[in-house]
Structure formats: structure tokens, C-alpha cells
Amino acid sequence: MLSPEIPGNEELRQQVLDDQELLDTPADPYLDTLVRVVRELFEVETVLVSLIDHERQWFKARLGLDIAETPRTVSFCGHAILASDPFIVEDASADPRFADNPVVTGHPFLRFYAGQPLFSENGQALGTLCLIHSQAKQLNDRQIRLLRDMATLVEGYLKLRSVSQQTVQLRAALSREQRKAMLDPLTQLWNRAGLEHFLQRELRLAQERGLQLGLLFCDLDHFKAVNDTHGHGAGDQALWESARCIAAAVRPQDVV
Incomplete structure (x- = not known):
């Protein structure tokens, strides 16, 4: 090779x-x-x-x-x-x-x-x-x-x-090693550690600016049935596509 x-x-x-x-x-x-x-x-x-x-x-x-x-x-x-x-x-x-x-x-x-x-x-x-x-x-x-x-x-x-x-804000907020630990490799979205980091930051910024913060929680109904019926490969694909749909529906400054 x-x-x-x-x-x-x-x-x-x-x-x-x-x-x-x-x-x-x-x-x-x-x-x-x-x-x-x-x-x-x-x-x-x-x-x-x-x-x-x-x-x-x-x-x-x-x-x-x-x-x-x-x-x-x-x-x-x-x-x-x-x-x-x-x-x-x-x-x-x-x-x-x-x-x-x-x-x-x-x-x-x-x-x-x-x-x-x-x-x-x-x-x-x-x-x-x-x-x-x-x-x-x-x-x-x-x-x-x-x-x-x-x-x-x-x-x-x-x-x-x-x-x-x-990008300027991301550079100031997180090091590359921190980002690596906070990114889900399958969906390429922030994982729970990312949520906990960004939620605290966004709450602080909203309070400083006198703004309200919106938080949306989405659940994939009957997802277990996808894995059981079609296999984990299809389940992974469903998660990937769902992640793309959500990310495309929000603003660039929003955190998914």
C-alpha cells in the first residue's frame, strides 16, 4: 500500500x-x-x-x-x-x-x-x-x-x-480538544457535554442582554422499532437524517 x-x-x-x-x-x-x-x-x-x-x-x-x-x-x-x-x-x-x-x-x-x-x-x-x-x-x-x-x-x-x-465566538469559547470531546461522531451534533456547556453560556448571555432564551426538546417516537425492524445501520441513518433536518431548520447562531 x-x-x-x-x-x-x-x-x-x-x-x-x-x-x-x-x-x-x-x-x-x-x-x-x-x-x-x-x-x-x-x-x-x-x-x-x-x-x-x-x-x-x-x-x-x-x-x-x-x-x-x-x-x-x-x-x-x-x-x-x-x-x-x-x-x-x-x-x-x-x-x-x-x-x-x-x-x-x-x-x-x-x-x-x-x-x-x-x-x-x-x-x-x-x-x-x-x-x-x-x-x-x-x-x-x-x-x-x-x-x-x-x-x-x-x-x-x-x-x-x-x-x-x-467562528470567532467558537474560537474564544472552546479549545479544539474540548470540541472533540463534545461532538457526537455519528450525528455530528453537540453531545450532552456540549449541551451543558452551551446552555450555561447562552443563559448567561441572555441575562446580560435582557433577552429570553428558547429551548426546544425533540424526541424521535418509536425509534426502537426502527432498529428492531431494519437493523442498527438503518437506525443510524435515521439519526443522521434527523440531525440534518434539525440543523437545516434553525439559524446559524442556534446550537443543536
Whole structure:
């Protein structure tokens, strides 16, 4: 198996990624929408917005994959960030660089991969917008241009997000390690520890500003029946979809 090389500018690249405050943050409804459009546009099973961290690739947005991260050593995106053009593998099982890669020989049984690097404002490759499919596939010139264009949209949104007031507040409120402990890996929403942290903060801010605080509690009725009838995989998917629906229905400053 060919593991990805470490870029020569890795220290600077990692620092820029850390400064973006993207790692270990909740799923974003706008990026969720974009990866859904990309999946339909390219007719693939999985689309990811993948960020290359020290020893892992972490998925800021994902559709078609039920895990939050994988080791960097087995990542295709780790190879993709080494260039500026799309990195395309038409059939990984027939490619000597990847044929014995665990994500090829095992779940998700990757065959086709296409990843366009995502660059920061100063040109550092932070990760990729990538397409994955369990059958060999090719992209024509038009599709490659479309992949670049969609990646440009992701880059633009990430740049706007990095200077938003929400990101400034998040940076001031929580360290990265704190965020990691407060994020549910399945739904990519804040977990109970996150609730306890943010509820106290929001109560304090509401009192200081003379405002009222609204709290909504949602319960999924008969959820056990989903697991019992269709299996835990379907149950996980129901939780994921429910989380996306809730996050898309609230304002950016609201906490889910």
C-alpha cells in the first residue's frame, strides 16, 4: 500500500488548517446541501469534504459514509492535496498503489476516487472535495471542470466561515480538544457535554442582554422499532437524517 507523502510545507499547512477552526465542529447545513447536490450531479455513492489533519482525515461534510474520520495513512485525500489538479483513481483494485489499501479490500470497498484539493486564502491545501464509488468509473473533461467548480464553491464558503462572528465566538469559547470531546461522531451534533456547556453560556448571555432564551426538546417516537425492524445501520441513518433536518431548520447562531 502506498501511503501519502507529507508535503514539504506541512508545518505551515497544518497551522493554517488549525487556524480555520474547522476540525471537530458540528456538521454544516450549507455543506450538507452542497455534497448532496454533488452526489446527484456525479451519480456516485459517497461525497466528502475531507480535511487532512496530523494523522487522520476528518470529514466536515459527508454523504454515503457512516464514519467521521479515517487514518491519514490510508487516505486517498492525503495524496490529492499534494497537487493542484484533481487526483483521480478510476479503479483502485487494479492500481498497484492502492489495491491492498484497507478501504479498497474492506468497507467501503472503494474502487473509484476523484478528489479536488481545497485551498486556503494563502494557497495551503487543507483537504478535498472528493467523490467515491464502489465500482470503477471515469470522468470526462466536462465533469472534471464541474468538480473544480464545486470545489471552488466549498472553498469560498469555508473562507467566509473562517472570518464569521460565529467562528470567532467558537474560537474564544472552546479549545479544539474540548470540541472533540463534545461532538457526537455519528450525528455530528453537540453531545450532552456540549449541551451543558452551551446552555450555561447562552443563559448567561441572555441575562446580560435582557433577552429570553428558547429551548426546544425533540424526541424521535418509536425509534426502537426502527432498529428492531431494519437493523442498527438503518437506525443510524435515521439519526443522521434527523440531525440534518434539525440543523437545516434553525439559524446559524442556534446550537443543536
